[in-house]
Amino acid sequence: MKIAVLVKQVPDTETNLKVSGTAISEAGVKWIVSPFDEHALEESLRLRDKTSAEITAISLGPDRVQEALRTAYALGVDKAVQIKDDSYNVLDANYSAQVLAAYLKQLNPDLILAGHVAIDSQSSMVPAMIAQILGCANINNAVSIEVNGSDVKVKREIEGGTAEMSASGTVVVTAAKGLNDPRYPSLKGIMASKKKQLETVDVGSLGVSAPKIEIASLEPPPPRPPGRVIEAETPEDKAKELVRLLREEAKVI
Helix, strand or coil, X not given: CEEEEECCEEECCCCCCCEECCEECCCCCCEXXXXXXXXXXXXXXXXXXXXXXXXXXXXXXXXXXXXHHHHHHHHCCCEEEEEECCCCCCCCHHHHHHHXXXXXXXXXXXXXXXXXXXXXXXXXXXXXXXXXXXXXXXXXXXXXXXXXXXXXXXXXXXXXXXXXXXXXXXXXXXXXXXXXXXXXXXXXXXXXXXXXXXXXXXXXHHCCCCCCCCCCCCCCCCCCXXXXXXXXXXXXXXXXXXXXXXXXXXXXX
């Protein structure tokens, strides 16, 4: 059995991001594996213990993504592949999906795991688009995964509860937070990961001709306006003033 895990490198949530032209400034940014992808990696390792699967971690982007792949190696994956693209745009979900799907066609895995959502773009689109391109099943928000031969049974989160779904053949499954508790890489694993070979695939070799998004401008959100305190003699007068402001200034009533 072959398992492919999509690993996305994202800025740490505590990083203070600054805009530089049409992109964020990467100076001083701490990069990490997207937290939901950690659950996908953990599940691949648990499934390997049950099925003797071979795990390939895949990351798309410039050379800095090799750090995320080293983390995957430290956790215990069998192979790590960088699809090298120095022009990678985190907001271009269609292009990312087309590139990853082109490589996955060559790899031909039985199961493709990814995080439910990346904490930078928050789009949740790429895994589903990959499934569409490959013509295979897609199951999101998994909190339990069982593999029996070519059959995959998944319990997934839905509003108000869970639902069970199953599919056969190649399946794309995205990991929810409740799927597992990701392990930390051991010191031995970290040291060993430094010596392991990373496979690099140039994006041009995949023959993808999908159109790319071009960012015209990028700017931080406007600062939140300060709050206002309504001054009045009585609670009734404050209520009247609040209603007036909502009607005349905010124009929401």
